[in-house]
Amino acid sequence: MYNTQGQAKAEHNAKGQLSSFYLPAFEKSIALKLLPLGWNTNKHPNDNAECDYSHCLIIQKQNEMLIQSCGHSFHKYCFDKMENFCSICREFLELGIQKNASKFQQRVQSTLKKTNILDMHNNTEDEETFNKLNLQDEINNQVENKFEKLYTSWIEFE
Ligand SMILES: [Zn+2]
Numbered sequence: 001m002y003n004t005q006g007q008a009k010a011e012h013n014a015k016g017q018l019s020s021f022y023l024p025a026f027e028k029s030i031a032l033k034l035l036p037l038g039w040n041t042n043k044h045p046n047d048n049a050e051c052d053y054s055h056c057l058i059i060q061k062q063n064e065m066l067i068q069s070c071g072h073s074f075h076k077y078c079f080d081k082m083e084n085f086c087s088i089c090r091e092f093l094e095l096g097i098q099k100n101a102s103k104f105q106q107r108v109q110s111t112l113k114k115t116n117i118l119d120m121h122n123n124t125e126d127e128e129t130f131n132k133l134n135l136q137d138e139i140n141n142q143v144e145n146k147f148e149k150l151y152t153s154w155i156e157f158e
């Protein structure tokens with residue numbers, strides 16, 4: 001594995017986006033999403049084990065380095081400054097969550113709009129309320145009937 005260090009090749013899909021890495025040690029292509037989180041962000045962990053902190057000001061090489069499970073590496077001093085959380089991966093996750101949440105919201109709202117249009121054509125608001133009340137009565141009746149039947153069948157059983 002050591003002999004092939006630094007020889008991984010980035011591979012791109014038809015749209016020109018980075019999709020996988022060819023790892024010579026395993027003679028295999030590994031999809032990007034299967035790699036540690038850091039390789040899915042815009043800022044890939046660097047090969048030279050330099051600090052990935054964007055505001056890093058440390059020049060001395062003997063400063064203690066930490067490699068995170070996401071693949072990013074930081075000076076201990078820089079990592080403390082980020083409150084012990086990789087800021088690159090945090091930003092990537094936060095953006096992803098925001099994107100998913102707004103997509104979900106859009107879908108919920110678009111469904112509501114369609115329902116509103118249907119209601120305008122079929123029912124007035126009063127009719128709708130009336131129907132809802134009737135439905136509630138019907139459900140109550142059915143539930144009561146069910147219990148009554150169950151009760152009768154138990155009595156007959158004894
Ligand atoms: Zn640093």
Ligand SMILES: [Zn+2]
Nearest residue numbers: 070072086089
């Ligand atoms: Zn990271």
